[in-house]
Amino acid sequence: MASNGAQSRFDPTFTQRVVDTMGPNMTQRNREVMSALLRHLHDFAREVELTVDEWMTGVHFINAVGQISTKTRNEAHRVSDVLGLESLVDEIANKIVAEGDVDPTSSSILGPFWSPNAPFRENGGSIIQNPNPDGRVALMHGTITDLLTGKPIAGAVFDIWQASANGKYDFQDPENQAPNNLRGKFRADADGRYWFYCYHPTAYSLPTDGPAYSLLSLMDRHPMRPAHIHIMHRADGRLTKGVQVTHPEYKGCTTQLYPKDDPWLATDTVFAVKDDLVIDFKPLEGDDKATLDLEYNVVLAPKGYKGKQFGP
């Protein structure tokens, strides 16, 4: 890394001149974001004394990212994930440190595979529509409660999506999976309980045919995500058609759950693992539909709850 002494040979006014070309007709927020982007981009280039060839490699990389992207493949999203950016943005948006002893459920990244079209299913149902011979069925169940009162949140929505035992989502595997296989929304009952059948999740690799994988290779990193289940919780009344909702609105939560024995937990290629999202599957007896049991309880904060405040 160049020392500050070495950096002094560069024009010290350059970055400010670039910032100052921004005109008056932009929002204060856009000015703040673009000014910081320009300063960090230039500081990065000066700090490493970026060469012409390295810059041009970056130019070609960015063009290649867009060129491989399609309606169902978002490579820029994936690149930002392997750089940790989506996880960081998720933390910035959602981190709440509770004032009491109980923390609300941590959020984690949405990823590129959520669908707005997942159907509502009944508690006790299954999201497994196209069974995979390697799939291990689990009964997943738990309660959804209020962070402050500890009371159940009747009618809260639990949205789940996961890859099949071959590591692929329905979008990626139309030959074996019908749309909405391994997707579903469930509504908590009067006691805040939900229950349904899903798979023990399977670890998988990010696609290895594009720029995101080239970048991982450059960094000598593996492309594996630990096995995980995607979940999203809402309790805002929007999706509780025909059901009387008596609770206040809650802050929604999008997150992921990880089996505690997964070998990729510490090096998740998109940096989306958090301690309270690590779960423990147990053997299940007496249920002819499943061999595993997973209890998972959700804690939601009321909308507008800020938790402990930091800073000035």
Next chain:
Amino acid sequence: MASNGAQSRFDPTFTQRVVDTMGPNMTQRNREVMSALLRHLHDFAREVELTVDEWMTGVHFINAVGQISTKTRNEAHRVSDVLGLESLVDEIANKIVAEGDVDPTSSSILGPFWSPNAPFRENGGSIIQNPNPDGRVALMHGTITDLLTGKPIAGAVFDIWQASANGKYDFQDPENQAPNNLRGKFRADADGRYWFYCYHPTAYSLPTDGPAYSLLSLMDRHPMRPAHIHIMHRADGRLTKGVQVTHPEYKGCTTQLYPKDDPWLATDTVFAVKDDLVIDFKPLEGDDKATLDLEYNVVLAPKGYKGKQFGP
């Protein structure tokens, strides 16, 4: 901008954890560049508390940059130019502060329109192959000399390319311009002199149909480049076929020249103007081929010359 206090609510170990996933099998230089990139990217996001919507806007932007790029359109190059990055990389690569009173000719960015195929032409010839009715012809001439000795550099190559009076290069305007219109290479004579006919340059706008222009619009910036002539100097013997070369090798120089009365000098949209590159066209009498005169002298540093050293 968030204060340091507000930033403390984010996990202080996150960025280091991402950096630490890089494996042992990468070059030291790639590790240095990627570590700095990750730190600046994350610091930027935390500093502005980047929102999910802003991040996703950036993701869509990067995909769009690649999608509009073709063999003859490099939008990522253009975006990096409007952010000042190519100019900065050029400064990092080429800045020399001389130890004596004379500085070598400043470099400036190559831009996307140089061609390796420009033909050699004779001194006294013209690069104007397809005249434009609005073009103002200039006799451009000068000497190419050695920074340290002041002596002429016989056989030095002067490569020039410029847009026509409609603001377009041959690549962009095949209906009006044959390949290599307004391009040519000239070789300095025994006294280091070169001379040829070209146009007074014309200001032009970057393309307004892509993401680079969207970004300029967001920043309330214009898309104009000041009028300029691209030039590239070499004196390394490589391109002096059949000519006896007695001088040592010189550090090549790629740069641009700008008429002093151009209204866009101070706000060049790619930040490529430097004081010693601003030139003065004068009226020319007694030459039936041109109405303007441009004298421009080039000073090249010997290869390996470092100039004043900075830093520890």
